[in-house]
Amino acid sequence: MSNLLNKLSVRSPWLFRINAGSCNGCDVELATTALIPRFDVERFGCRYCGSPRHADVVLITGPVTLKMRDKVLKLWDEIPNPKVTVAVGICPISGGVFRDSYSLAEPLDHLIPVDVNVPGCPPRPQAILEGVVLAKKIWMRKLGIEEG
Amino acid sequence: MLDTILAILHMCIFPGGVFALAVALFFKALDRRIAARVQRRVGPPLIQPVLDIAKLLTKETLIPRTAHRAAFIMAPVLAFTGMAVCAAFIPVPGVYSGLTNMGDLLVILYLLPIPAIALMLGAAASSNTFSSVGFSREMLMTLAYELPLIMILLAVAMLVGKETGVGAEFSLANILSYQAANGSLGFHPVMLPAFVAYMIFLPGTMGVAPFDIPEAEQEVLEGPLLEYGxxxxxxxxxxxxxxxxxxxxxxxxxxxxxxLCDFWPVNLVWFVVKCFLLMLVTLTVVKAATGRFRIDQAFWFYIKFPAVLALISLVLVWWL
Incomplete structure (x- = not known):
């Protein structure tokens, strides 16, 4: 029974977005391009939700700045398990154009486990959607379900 | 004793509980699918509402430390049970004539705001600032759309009561038998404003665009539902x-x-089809085509249009 529920559950990933000090480029590509009706993220069963309590897939944009580090960690803890983290853009990976800046904390994967990286400055909306689909597969692996 | 068991069966299986849930989830899927087609996209699969609920059941439950635990957990249970009971009062013409024979319109009137009240209770118990904003918005919306609803129900009750000579008829079974004999009230010229008012009441009470103000995810982070997961x-x-x-x-x-005829499965399907058409006109197309009102705009919209339309029907019924 719980296996069946788990199998069904990965077909309903709800998305939540955290801006960890992004320059807003990735946010434009993510929230106002990839998640709008034109690219139809709803066909994967996704829904954009405003509350971290509803989220399954967390999309994080931006290099983690010193001011945002604790807030990102706190917000990430608010999300109920099981959850999948997707880092959008080059910034969460290495800092991107802000690399070696005095105001950056550390790369995102030093703070929290990152499951999918979507590189690009900014990445194309199609790439972000591919990241979401990959996140579904990783979610299945986390639940211990074979891909079928 | 038998009556009690029968009533409980009506609440759990038909038309409340299982049947209502199956129809409602199917409607929700169709609603999302058609809204997607209106916006020229594919939309989710038809099983999506079931998948969402299955997903939510596998997730972990987090309750804020500052929340009032009992009220926080009781609020969704209250919303669910209130509506399961209320669904048993809904008559399916030609199949099922409602749970009781007298005054069930008043019971429905009292049961209908329960989900909104439960939402407010949960929002107040979750001790979150955004939830409080959602709570106040939900309360304002409830005040706005309950007024036209009361006048619509009163207009229907007065019309039927006047024609049958009992003053005001609050029994849905009698309202149905009156309509079976004298034609549907939707075709009655005096009731037309009330019907339009009811159609405007629907998106408000269901909290869909353009009246999804309490649960606006961009403004108040889903408002009352913020802490729920x-x-x-x-x-x-x-x-x-x-x-x-x-x-x-x-x-x-x-x-x-x-x-349509005396054969009950046909009537059941006909009832579902009519519900679907009502949803298509009042919820789906409106949702796909509009943005969101501000809370003050929505409040005055409900006071200006549906309330006045319902009042016109009520006054006409009174004088004619």
């Missing part, structure tokens, strides 16, 4: 799905309860 949120969703069935079924029973 996992199985508790699933209960809210089931309660809201049941409410869709209740308000659509009530609309059909009040205005278009005509039956």
């Amino acid at each position: 996992g199985p508790l949120l699933a209960l809210y969703q089931i309660g809201s799905a049941l409410k869709t069935f209740v308000v659509l079924g009530l609309g059909v029973a009040l205005f278009f309860p005509g039956t």
Whole structure:
């Protein structure tokens, strides 16, 4: 029974977005391009939700700045398990154009486990959607379900 | 004793509980699918509402440390049970004549705001600032759309009561038998404003665009639902799905309860089709085509248009 529920559950990933000090480029590509009706993220069963309590897939944009580090960690803890983290853009990976800046904390994967990286400055909306689909597969692996 | 068991069966299986939930989830899927087609995209699969609920059941439940635990957990249960009971009062013309024979319109009037009240209770118990904003918005919306609803129900009750000579008829079974004999109230010229008012009442009470102000995810982070997750949120969703069935079924029973023949499965399908058409016109197309009102705009909209339309019907019924 719980296996069946788990199998069904990965077909309903709800998305939540955290801006960890992004320059807003990735946010434009993510929230106002990839998640709008034109690219139809709803066909994967996704829904954009405003509350971290509803989220399954967390999309994080931006290099983690010193001011945002604790807030990102706190917000990430608010999300109920099981959850999948997707880092959008080059910034969460290495800092991107802000690399070696005095105001950056550390790369995102030093703070929290990152499951999918979507590189690009900014990445194309199609790439972000591919990241979401990959996140579904990783979610299945986390639940211990074979891909079928 | 037998009556009690029968009543409980009506609440759990037909038309409340299982049947209402199946119809409502199917409607929700169709609603999302058609809204997607209106916006020229594919949309989610038809099983999506079931998948969402299955997903929510597998998630972990987090309750804020500062929340009032009992009220926080009871609120979604209240929303769900309130609507499951209310669905048993909805008559399916030609199949099922309602739970009781007297005054059930008043019971429905009292049961209908329960999901909104439960939402407010949960929002107040979750001790979150955004939830409080959602709470105040939800309360304002409830005040705005309950006024036209009361006048619509009163207009229907007065019309039927006047014609049958009992003053005001608050029994849905008698309202249905009156309409079976004298034609549907939706075609009655005096009741036309009331029917339009009911159609405007529907998106407000269901909290869909342009009246999804309390749960606006961009402004107040889903408002009252912010702190809810996992199985508790699933209960809210089931309660809201049941409410869709209740308000659509009530609309059909009040205005278009005509039956096709004496064979009950045909009548059942006809009832579901009529509910679907009502949803298509009032919820789906409107949702796909509009943005969101501000809370003050929505409040005055409800006071200006549906309330005045319902009042016109009421006054006409009174004088004619």
